[in-house]
Amino acid sequence: MSLAHDDHLDAPTLTGPGPSLAGVEDFVALLKPRVMSLVIFTALVGLVAAPGGLHPVLGAIALLCVAVGAGASGALNMWWDADIDAVMTRTQNRPIPAGRVAPGEALGFGLLLSGVSVMLLGLATNWLAGGLLAFTIFFYVVVYTMWLKRWTPQNIVIGGLAGALPPMIGWAAATGTVGLESATLVAIIFMWTPPHFWALALIKSEDYARAGVPMLPVVAGEDETRWQILLYSLALAPLGVLPAAIGLGGWAYLTLSSVAGLAFVGFAWRVYRLREGVPARRAAGKLFAYSLFYLTALFATILIEKSFGVAALTAPFDGWM
Amino acid sequence: MAEEDGVRLTTEQQRQRRRRNVAIAWALGALVVLFWLVTIFKLGGNVLNRPL
Structure with missing residues (x-):
C-alpha cells in the first residue's frame, strides 16, 4: 500500500524531511513497554520495602517517573541502535528501522521524556532519587x-547496572538515602542480568553476529558463554538469599529464594551440559524463561511480605544491629 | 502560486497527525494534574497553616 497518492509526496524516508507517518502506538513502542514493566515492578519493591513511607499518591507519581525515564532510555536506545536493529530479526520491525518513526523524532521524544521524568521525580520526592x-x-x-554494546562482550555485564538500579531509585524516593538493603536488591538484578541475557544470546547468536554486536557467544564462543552462565548463576543463588539476612525478607523469602536459587543453578547446569542441537537450544530457552520467573518470584515475595507486615527473619536481633 | 505546490497530506497522514495531537493534549493535561497533585501532597497539612 502506498501512502503517497500523487507525486506531491515522495515516499517517506528515514532521514528526509516530510510529514510524519508515526502513529501513537509507534511512540508507545519506542518506550519498550515490556522492559518498562519489570522496571516498574522492581522500583515498586524498593519503594515498599523501604522504611518509613511515602504518601501513596507521591509513590505512584514516583513510579510513573521511573517508568517514563525507563521508556525514555528505550527510545534513545532505539534512536542510536536503529542501524543494528534493522539487521536483526528480533528488532527489525521496531518503529525506526521499519520507517514509521524518523530518528530525530525518537531522539526528541527520548530527551523530552528524560528531562520531564527526572524533574518531576526530583520535585515529587527528592533530588537523590531524581539524580539516580x-x-x-x-x-x-x-x-x-x-x-x-558495540565494543566489548562485557557489554551486558557492566551495562546491566542501568537495569538494576530501579529498586534503589524507589528506596531513595521513600527514604532520601541509599542503604545496604537497596544495594543488595541492585546486586541481585546485576548478577541476574548476564545469565538471563546470555541464555537469549545463545539462541539468537546468529542475529547478534550479523549485526556485529560482540555478544559473548559471538566473540568467545558458546562453550565459554555456557561456563560464564554457570559461574554467574552460582554467584546469584546465594546473593538471592541475602535479603533474608539483612531484614528484607522473612521465612517465606528464605525458603523461596533458597529453592529458586538451586533451581536456577540446575537450569544453568543443563545449559552447560547440553551443547548440541535442539536440546541445547531448549535448555537455553528454559533458562531464559526461568530467569524471568526467578527474579519476579523473589521480588514479589519481598513485596508481599512487606505489604502484609510479615516480620523479617532478623527482627529478633533488631536491637543488636 | 498553484494550489498543489508543497506537501499535501494523505487522509492516513492527517488521521495519524490528529491522533498524535490528541495524545499530546492528553499528555500535557496529565502533566498539569501531576504537578498539581505533587504540590498539594508535598504541602500536605501545611496548606491550612497560613494566616487567614
Whole structure:
C-alpha cells in the first residue's frame, strides 16, 4: 500500500524531511513497554520495602517517573541502535528501522521524556532519587548503548547496572538515602542480568553476529558463554538469599529464594551440559524463561511480605544491629 | 502560486497527525494534574497553616 497518492509526496524516508507517518502506538513502542514493566515492578519493591513511607499518591507519581525515564532510555536506545536493529530479526520491525518513526523524532521524544521524568521525580520526592534516575538514563544510553554494546562482550555485564538500579531509585524516593538493603536488591538484578541475557544470546547468536554486536557467544564462543552462565548463576543463588539476612525478607523469602536459587543453578547446569542441537537450544530457552520467573518470584515475595507486615527473619536481633 | 505546490497530506497522514495531537493534549493535561497533585501532597497539612 502506498501512502503517497500523487507525486506531491515522495515516499517517506528515514532521514528526509516530510510529514510524519508515526502513529501513537509507534511512540508507545519506542518506550519498550515490556522492559518498562519489570522496571516498574522492581522500583515498586524498593519503594515498599523501604522504611518509613511515602504518601501513596507521591509513590505512584514516583513510579510513573521511573517508568517514563525507563521508556525514555528505550527510545534513545532505539534512536542510536536503529542501524543494528534493522539487521536483526528480533528488532527489525521496531518503529525506526521499519520507517514509521524518523530518528530525530525518537531522539526528541527520548530527551523530552528524560528531562520531564527526572524533574518531576526530583520535585515529587527528592533530588537523590531524581539524580539516580538521571544517572540510570545516562548509564543506559551513553555508557551501555553508545559505548559498551558495540565494543566489548562485557557489554551486558557492566551495562546491566542501568537495569538494576530501579529498586534503589524507589528506596531513595521513600527514604532520601541509599542503604545496604537497596544495594543488595541492585546486586541481585546485576548478577541476574548476564545469565538471563546470555541464555537469549545463545539462541539468537546468529542475529547478534550479523549485526556485529560482540555478544559473548559471538566473540568467545558458546562453550565459554555456557561456563560464564554457570559461574554467574552460582554467584546469584546465594546473593538471592541475602535479603533474608539483612531484614528484607522473612521465612517465606528464605525458603523461596533458597529453592529458586538451586533451581536456577540446575537450569544453568543443563545449559552447560547440553551443547548440541535442539536440546541445547531448549535448555537455553528454559533458562531464559526461568530467569524471568526467578527474579519476579523473589521480588514479589519481598513485596508481599512487606505489604502484609510479615516480620523479617532478623527482627529478633533488631536491637543488636 | 498553484494550489498543489508543497506537501499535501494523505487522509492516513492527517488521521495519524490528529491522533498524535490528541495524545499530546492528553499528555500535557496529565502533566498539569501531576504537578498539581505533587504540590498539594508535598504541602500536605501545611496548606491550612497560613494566616487567614
